Amino acid sequence: MSTHAESLPGHHDEHHGPPPANQSSRVDSRTLGMLLFIGSEIMLFGSFFAAYFFIRVVNPGASTITPEAWQFWPPCKAPPVGGECTAGQYEFPVFVAGVNTCILVTSSFTMHWALQSIKRGQRAAFLAGMVLTFVMGLAFLCTQVIEYLNVGFNTGDGAFASVFFGLTGLHGAHVAIGLSLLLMVTIRGFRGHYSPEHHHGVELPGIYWHFVDVMWIVVYTSVYLL
Amino acid sequence: MESPFRSEEAAFRFLLITIGAFALIVVASWISAALGFLTFIALSAAAVAVYLRQRGPAPEPTHIEHVGSPSERRVLVVANETVAGEELLSTISTLALTQKTHFRVVCPALNSRLKTFTSDEDPARAAAQERLDATLSRLSSVGIDAHGEVGDGDPLVAVDDAVRTFSPNEIVISTHPPGRSNWLERGVVDSVRARYDVPVTHVVVDLAEKASATYLPAADET
Numbered sequence: 001m002s003t004h005a006e007s008l009p010g011h012h013d014e015h016h017g018p019p020p021a022n023q024s025s026r027v028d029s030r031t032l033g034m035l036l037f038i039g040s041e042i043m044l045f046g047s048f049f050a051a052y053f054f055i056r057v058v059n060p061g062a063s064t065i066t067p068e069a070w071q072f073w074p075p076c077k078a079p080p081v082g083g084e085c086t087a088g089q090y091e092f093p094v095f096v097a098g099v100n101t102c103i104l105v106t107s108s109f110t111m112h113w114a115l116q117s118i119k120r121g122q123r124a125a126f127l128a129g130m131v132l133t134f135v136m137g138l139a140f141l142c143t144q145v146i147e148y149l150n151v152g153f154n155t156g157d158g159a160f161a162s163v164f165f166g167l168t169g170l171h172g173a174h175v176a177i178g179l180s181l182l183l184m185v186t187i188r189g190f191r192g193h194y195s196p197e198h199h200h201g202v203e204l205p206g207i208y209w210h211f212v213d214v215m216w217i218v219v220y221t222s223v224y225l226l
Numbered sequence: 227m228e229s230p231f232r233s234e235e236a237a238f239r240f241l242l243i244t245i246g247a248f249a250l251i252v253v254a255s256w257i258s259a260a261l262g263f264l265t266f267i268a269l270s271a272a273a274v275a276v277y278l279r280q281r282g283p284a285p286e287p288t289h290i291e292h293v294g295s296p297s298e299r300r301v302l303v304v305a306n307e308t309v310a311g312e313e314l315l316s317t318i319s320t321l322a323l324t325q326k327t328h329f330r331v332v333c334p335a336l337n338s339r340l341k342t343f344t345s346d347e348d349p350a351r352a353a354a355q356e357r358l359d360a361t362l363s364r365l366s367s368v369g370i371d372a373h374g375e376v377g378d379g380d381p382l383v384a385v386d387d388a389v390r391t392f393s394p395n396e397i398v399i400s401t402h403p404p405g406r407s408n409w410l411e412r413g414v415v416d417s418v419r420a421r422y423d424v425p426v427t428h429v430v431v432d433l434a435e436k437a438s439a440t441y442l443p444a445a446d447e448t
Binding site for chain 1 (some may be wrong): 229231232233234235237238240244245247248251252255262
């Protein structure tokens with residue numbers, strides 16, 4: 001960074017015109033934009049998590065049948081008899097979602113590999129990393145759609161179902177956005193873009209992809225495991 | 227505080243930490259719900275503490291290009307309540323004698339935070355202008371040609387503005403002695419030294435011992 005000023009009266013100066021625009025922030029403006037975007041996303045997810053925990057911890061109306069069914073999470077499919085959930089509880093597909101989690105986490109590793117590769121000028125490894133990341137992200141999204149079709153309840157089956165679809169659907173939408181970014185990076189990569197000196201277009205989608213992964217870890221843990 | 231998403235590497239590291247932390251929370255929750263909650267609270271507090279203590283690498287000092295002929299130089303003087311102190315005037319006189327020097331004096335319009343938030347800055351600017359006028363006339367009386375302006379309330383912003391329009395070869399900052407100077411407490415001098423690649427001279431003016439300088443109007447903050 002450098003700066004220079006207008007000349008004093010009577011002095012010849014090489015610089016003409018106004019001084020360069022002042023960038024007060026010492027963070028790169030593109031990275032700062034992504035940080036602000038992620039900050040807003042965290043607040044969005046935070047509101048959904050607030051609804052989830054409110055319904056799960058505070059609100060008996062989360063039950064689909066009766067307030068008594070609230071004693072169970074996920075709620076009973078039918079009113080409990082003698083304090084027991086005779087008809088069984090709704091079930092979250094923990095195992096399938098767990099496999100999906102592994103896929104998504106692995107895709108973060110390949111994303112990291114891709115960026116490190118382009119930083120070292122290894123174009124083939126970069127492209128392989130991007131393709132793998134995109135394919136795994138797509139696999140995650142497809143698995144989630146299949147999970148929705150077979151989960152055994154729908155959005156009308158009580159507040160618990162609403163927050164389940166709301167949280168996982170919100171995350172799925174972010175995966176879809178991330179996939180769009182990854183697709184653009186991959187296509188540009190195959191067209192010869194990016195180099196060890198110019199890889200900002202890979203780094204920012206990478207940050208976003210890791211953020212999506214972090215949010216999924218929180219969603220999976222909160223909704224499926226705890 | 228360093229953002230965990232400042233770079234792809236940092237975000238990836240944050241992801242790995244998140245996986246480890248939530249694995250611990252799940253294991254603790256399977257043992258006992260209360261233990262899981264306590265683990266969550268403890269890990270969250272630890273994460274916040276770690277990130278609050280992190281400091282990023284210091285940015286490179288900004289290069290200030292020399293403007294004008296090689297034989298002349300420009301000196302930016304930043305001062306407020308101490309702007310008419312004898313020590314500062316002595317330093318300026320010494321600089322003026324060594325070679326052809328252009329001076330620009332900047333008086334930040336220091337204001338209280340409440341007045342800054344409410345945009346009540348007219349009195350602060352008027353007081354700064356009064357101090358600046360007194361100083362410029364005093365410099366003029368001893369034959370030193372100097373220009374000046376009232377700067378932003380934040381001394382670092384005032385310096386930044388002046389650097390961009392004046393391009394100094396040297397910066398002189400005048401403050402009260404350590405212990406009485408808010409600027410020193412806030413690290414203004416060190417920050418300016420870290421920001422620019424020109425010499426920064428720190429002049430301490432002890433107004434308590436110089437009754438002659440106390441006639442100047444006081445700002446809300448120095």
